[in-house]
Amino acid sequence: SQKIEQNSEALNIQEGKTATLTCNYTNYSPAYLQWYRQDPGRGPVFLLLIRENEKEKRKERLKVTFDTTLKQSLFHITASQPADSATYLCALEIGGYQKVTFGTGTKLQVIP
Amino acid sequence: NAGVTQTPKFQVLKTGQSMTLQCAQDMNHEYMSWYRQDPGMGLRLIHYSVGAGITDQGEVPNGYNVSRSTTEDFPLRLLSAAPSQTSVYFCASSYARGRGEKLFFGSGTQLSVL
Numbered sequence: 284s285q286k287i288e289q290n291s292e293a294l295n296i297q298e299g300k301t302a303t304l305t306c307n308y309t310n311y312s313p314a315y316l317q318w319y320r321q322d323p324g325r326g327p328v329f330l331l332l333i334r335e336n337e338k339e340k341r342k343e344r345l346k347v348t349f350d351t352t353l354k355q356s357l358f359h360i361t362a363s364q365p366a367d368s369a370t371y372l373c374a375l376e377i378g379g380y381q382k383v384t385f386g387t388g389t390k391l392q393v394i395p
Numbered sequence: 396n397a398g399v400t401q402t403p404k405f406q407v408l409k410t411g412q413s414m415t416l417q418c419a420q421d422m423n424h425e426y427m428s429w430y431r432q433d434p435g436m437g438l439r440l441i442h443y444s445v446g447a448g449i450t451d452q453g454e455v456p457n458g459y460n461v462s463r464s465t466t467e468d469f470p471l472r473l474l475s476a477a478p479s480q481t482s483v484y485f486c487a488s489s490y491a492r493g494r495g496e497k498l499f500f501g502s503g504t505q506l507s508v509l
Contacts, residue, residue: 372438376493
């Protein structure tokens with residue numbers, strides 16, 4: 284089965300810096316990789332999708348990269364703000380399958 | 396827009412009791428799924444459905460039943476609750492699966508089994 288590791292359980296950074304979160308996977312190469320944000324007591328909310336044939340995707344202050352050789356995705360938040368503090372989850376979907384597998388998440392704390 | 400609605404928000408059960416967690420979506424999504432979230436283990440897929448009348452097992456299906464009689468509803472049944480089923484349960488839906496469609500999540504049900 285697919286195994287997904289997110290680099291650390293928690294990450295603290297200073298406001299204004301760039302936060303970089305890592306998602307590593309084993310076994311099958313996913314066709315689609317998604318990132319979600321989860322706030323305490325709430326369900327995850329979709330942020331970005333990147334496909335296996337795409338190297339990079341951007342949305343406002345967010346950037347996602349996808350390296351199928353390294354089996355890794357990086358998620359960047361530039362000019363981070365305290366409001367960005369949350370848990371971020373990566374999720375993988377293998378093409379043609381109907382299951383989405385999630386990583387354990389990284390809790391990001393942006394310190395003012 | 397309601398999106399994905401889960402009820403109840405909180406529930407306490409005794410070992411051996413049964414209950415149903417409700418999930419409804421108003422987006423006409425074909426795909427619906429149930430996850431449980433435990434500390435350090437992330438979201439794990441319990442059951443999923445690709446349309447009315449079709450269900451399949453996920454990663455951790457034991458102790459849970461599902462059915463999908465309508466497009467809108469996807470209830471999760473605990474037949475005989477066990478302390479190991481203490482968790483936060485999330486229902487999620489999407490238009491379809493297989494092409495990276497984003498999942499829409501409900502706000503969760505926090506279940507404690509004593």
